[in-house]
Amino acid sequence: MNAFIKKIQTALNDRGYGPLKVDGKDGPKTKKAVAAFQKDAGLEPDGLVGPLTENRLFREQLSVISMDGDGATPHFAKVEFACDCQGIYCDGFPAAMDLGLLLKLEALRNALNAPVVITSGLRCEIRNAEVGGIPGSRHCVGQAADLYAPGIDITRVASIAESLGLMTILYLEQGFVHCEV
Ligand SMILES: [Zn+2]
Known part of the structure; x- marks a missing residue:
């Protein structure tokens, strides 16, 4: 018996890839x-x-939890929206993610039927200034996320996001779309 394999099997079962x-x-x-x-x-x-795989499996395991106010959805873990200042200026969660945004991101993910990668979610004010965000950016209050879907044209991602009621700014050269509520 291998404890690591057991952990993997349990995680796969939790995520609906079983029964193993x-x-x-x-x-x-x-x-x-x-x-x-x-x-x-x-x-x-x-x-x-x-x-x-291990990283994705255990990171995403957090997101199996239903949308009950802990900042996770069926496809996104809370940590995916953490401020990327690496704990230098904040604990990663200077604000809670807006539930309406999370619901729309979840809908976007389902509409694309493909993984969505969050490149920037929450930002503390200092990190926001560092990355050139506008003062009072929606990123600082959990109402914006930058994202892309590997292998899917970013303009298509943006148009689907728009159709779901998200406001978008397309960063074609950088290959991501800013979505906000
Ligand atoms: Zn920060």
Whole structure:
């Protein structure tokens, strides 16, 4: 028995890639479930749990929790929206994410049927100034997120976001779209 494999099997079951027997054996069923998760996560579906897969699996495990005010949705973990000042100026969460924005991001993710990567969510005022954000940016109050969807034309992502009621600013050259409520 392998404790690490057990942890993986439990995480896969929690995320709906089971049912797997939590026996710590890296058998074909487990490999198949790992590959299915990797495919959905936009990773190489080789069925092997490397650092990338492990990170995604356990980071995203947080997001299995329903939308109950803890800042997580079925597809996004709270940590994905953390301020990226690396804890220098804030604890990562200078504000709560706006629930309306989270719901729309979740809808966008579902409409695209593909992973959405948040490149910037919350920002403390200092970090916002550092990255050239406007003073009082919606990023500072949890009402904006910059994002892209790997492999999907960014203009398509933006137009779907607009159709879902998000206000968008397209950063074509940088390859992301700013979405806000
Ligand atoms: Zn910060």
